[in-house]
Amino acid sequence: MQRSATRGSSQRPITVALDAMGGDNAPANIVRGALSAARDTDVDIILVGRGREIRSHLPAAQRNLRIHEASEAIAMDAPPTAVRRMRDSSIMVGLELLKDGEADAFLSFGNTGAVMAGALFTLGRVPGVGRPALGALFRNGRGTTSLLLDVGANVEARPQHLAQFATMGRAYVERVLRHRNPSVGLLNVGEEEGKGTSLHQETYLLLERQETNFVGNIEGNEMVAGAADVIVSDGFTGNVAVKLTEGLVEQLFGELKRSIQASVIHMAGAWLMRGAFRGLRAHWDYAKVGSAPLFGIDGAVLVGHGRANTEAVASGIRSARSVVEAGVVDAIRDAVAGTAPVNDEDPD
Amino acid sequence: MQRSATRGSSQRPITVALDAMGGDNAPANIVRGALSAARDTDVDIILVGRGREIRSHLPAAQRNLRIHEASEAIAMDAPPTAVRRMRDSSIMVGLELLKDGEADAFLSFGNTGAVMAGALFTLGRVPGVGRPALGALFRNGRGTTSLLLDVGANVEARPQHLAQFATMGRAYVERVLRHRNPSVGLLNVGEEEGKGTSLHQETYLLLERQETNFVGNIEGNEMVAGAADVIVSDGFTGNVAVKLTEGLVEQLFGELKRSIQASVIHMAGAWLMRGAFRGLRAHWDYAKVGSAPLFGIDGAVLVGHGRANTEAVASGIRSARSVVEAGVVDAIRDAVAGTAPVNDEDPD
Known part of the structure; x- marks a missing residue:
């Protein structure tokens, strides 16, 4: 699977699909964080969300930053099942970009439950994993x-x-x-x-x-x-x-x-x-911690804290880059393959 | 039951049996805390433990402070079951003083599990209580x-x-x-x-x-x-x-x-x-918080933090006094009597 293969240094920069609509101060702080990371880090960023709102916070075009339209935004307190009916939400569209290989990682500071549900639906679990964590x-x-x-x-x-x-x-x-x-x-x-x-x-x-x-x-x-x-x-x-x-x-x-x-x-x-x-x-x-992966999802999906400020968003993007660069999903796949598979008899 | 009756102001001072052997710096800090509380508070204190060790930290006789001999000390990391074989421990002797009405409360900064086990054994639960907390x-x-x-x-x-x-x-x-x-x-x-x-x-x-x-x-x-x-x-x-x-x-x-x-x-x-x-x-x-009662034990038994310093021990004694004065055990008895009793089908 291309999306989670360990990458060599000769390839194109790592591409992070970023949920521009998720988090307490979205899209303003997300866009500002993306700009900061795009300037300082060798990373391509896809801002996923409502183009008009995102653009109002973008001072100028940036080479390694682009927008991918998604018309819906899942609220922070929406139930995880919201992903089922909001297929054009920034979360679902971003996860699709990852699934299709257009992005190497998906990062959201939004509704963690919805990201988990959407990731399970779109990407599924690493073979042998009972429950993602x-x-x-x-x-x-x-x-x-x-x-x-x-x-x-x-x-x-x-x-x-x-x-x-x-x-x-x-x-x-x-x-x-x-x-x-x-x-x-x-x-x-x-x-x-x-x-x-x-x-x-x-x-x-x-x-x-x-x-x-x-x-x-x-x-x-x-x-x-x-x-x-x-x-x-x-x-x-x-x-x-x-x-x-x-x-x-x-x-x-x-x-x-x-x-x-x-x-x-x-x-x-x-x-x-x-x-x-x-x-x-x-x-x-x-709020400055950055982001952490959803462990056991078959793709690099990361979530950060909803209250993340600009600095935390930029740091979260760098974490996403590290997770891809280090081949974490492959490492988890290999580690799990070496142990007995765990069934999920009692899914939540 | 005399030991837990709500007390009027005309009675003798409240008597607290204090485990002199429990806690990280016992008996030194316990004795110092007892001296401080005995000076400032209208309370009689019984220091329960090895008289010789306790006396070495007592500078002079104090009217409202006395020693009650107990030859054993239960270690902080001993299993709760230690109370069964250490009947002459400061914990068991102190609890007996409470049971016999010689003290109105028992307070320990020692092994919480052992105090709980000893209290259940010596005093039992308030009628209708499933599990003490x-x-x-x-x-x-x-x-x-x-x-x-x-x-x-x-x-x-x-x-x-x-x-x-x-x-x-x-x-x-x-x-x-x-x-x-x-x-x-x-x-x-x-x-x-x-x-x-x-x-x-x-x-x-x-x-x-x-x-x-x-x-x-x-x-x-x-x-x-x-x-x-x-x-x-x-x-x-x-x-x-x-x-x-x-x-x-x-x-x-x-x-x-x-x-x-x-x-x-x-x-x-x-x-x-x-x-x-x-x-x-x-x-x-x-370490300065004082002490909190074991809820559901049929008597005023309180525990404080093992790392308690002198000030915390004194404050713990004052808490014990308040619990007796406020008639907390009676209040719990009345409150529980007003609800359906809870069985303890699965005791730990």
């Missing part, structure tokens, strides 16, 4: 990046699905983040074997057998500290963890800001510390 | 305190158990935090009805029927923002949420500290901002 990347206390998955694609899954998340996550971390022999941990309520629900107990046994660098159960605080490169979670807990992190960071910085503004002395101090704050804020700003 | 109090974005439960007493529970957590949590919030008609939310992966696992879907329906001020599902970020006074969670997710919060706060302040120390300018700024930092740190320091 959603990943979240975060900087850990060791100063490296960890990958948590699943963070919400599946609220209920079987141990075999969770064990496969490890296989897929490892392929990403090896290829894109270039960690050798990445460590794998299971998010749980205690370190000892036998902790957690029966799902977690059984997943532990599968991971122990399957992973050469399995570090065992890790608790919420250890995850943040960087106890593992790949952290496997049920999608329910993973989703709560990611949203909780966002909320905490937002609240903490909000409080800091309020207490700075409440006193001239504090304001003077904050001015002296502005370099420190900038670094901290950048490190913790989830 | 563990609560965590946190300051939310509205500047008030919310209660999350369960945070780890039950890794697997049924919808009826979770609905009962709401009843018990509400009694605490009404009596101790004095919120009128507190709002109740369900920690879930989306706001819409029907989100989450079957456990969460069924719990939603029960809470909708049972709670007059049910605000529905709340996501991780909304929990932090203060979307509800009482947040019901399965114990697995609640435990991960609490530990993740601790880890994040620790890492964020650690990074801030490092970036301050890396530059003299930043250090000067931080000095001007010290008031703001102190407030923020105090607000977010989980």
